[in-house]
Amino acid sequence: MKHLLILVSSLLFTLSGMAGNIYKVASPSEFKNAADKAVAGDEIVIANGNYTNWESTVNTNGTSTKPVIIRAETPGKVVFSGDVNKPVFQLTGTYTEISGLTFSGCNVFKAQGGVLIELKNSKYCRITACTFTKNAAKDQFLPIVVISGKGESNRVDHCSFISNIDNQELQVKITADAVPQHSLIDHNDFKDKDKVSWKVFNGGECVQIGQDPVMLGTQYAYSIVRDNHFTRCNGEAEVISNKSSGNKYINNYFTDCQGELVMRGGHDCLIDSNTFKGGTGGIRVNGTHHIITNNTLDGLPIGIRLMYGMAKGKTEIGFYIAASDCLIKNNHITNCTTGILIGDSKNADWTGKFDTKKYPSRTMQDVAPFNNTLTDNVITGTKSPVIRNEN
Structure with missing residues (x-):
């Protein structure tokens, strides 16, 4: 019995040593004090309630086995709202997780860097099980969640983005000096997004990886x-907008969306095992060496379309790059008007529609898709299985 008591006491001592501190906070100042103290394994618990005018930078550093956790006391009962001019939460450290928070009815302004959550230069940080609903961007091209800087291996997962207004939902920000690496965006729900009110209905993507396809599309x-x-x-024509290289889009589901999964810029991307049902389109492709495999597309005007460009390859500059050297294999296309269209936007004239000083590109979209391989695709119940418009 004596030895058993010693063993139990030793075990309890070990477990207590493993447990971190728990800081319960109910104001920005209390949160800052807790964040300044928090170390690996600690938790910062935000008390249930409604919060406005909250701005915070969090430079906590956990470990792979002991992350710093920032969480709601009760998921769904910690609600942030009101005007947002600076990041509500900006994570700049490592192995920090933020979970269970709700952002509802926020008005996000661009001038001072307004955003709901930003992972900036962070590594192995995570946003999970948060809800973003009925938030409005008050400036065009403004995201509500951003991964930016020179970070790596950050994750956004199991979050809900519902009925947000005039915004981009989630952005991986790429500049000439900083490209976040190996971001993971998984198991999120994007739902009921109305068309944006901005000029030419642009700036309403759900997910955007890169912002400048012309000059920075070759960034990996x-x-x-x-x-x-x-x-x-239905925010705009691009539900997902790829404007960089080396990305993967796997096993996503698109239902009744007024937009497409778009390779707007960039090269060497994988588009695999996605499902499209209803809506205005499936997969749109510019750029080179994309692999498009095992996708299911049902009830669309066009399942997959390979686009004309102003230039070709990875070194020429063009506002659009012609689709080339792509593999389109093992896709199942059914009940579409056109299954695969090779050569869309032929001879589209972009004169006066973009800044040729900023983007030294030809304005005529007259370079046809080339060297693309179509094999083992199953196309049924479709008026025109494959249309070639390359000449």
């Missing part, structure tokens, strides 16, 4: 976007 981000659901996402 190696982001993975997988196992997400997109339902009635």
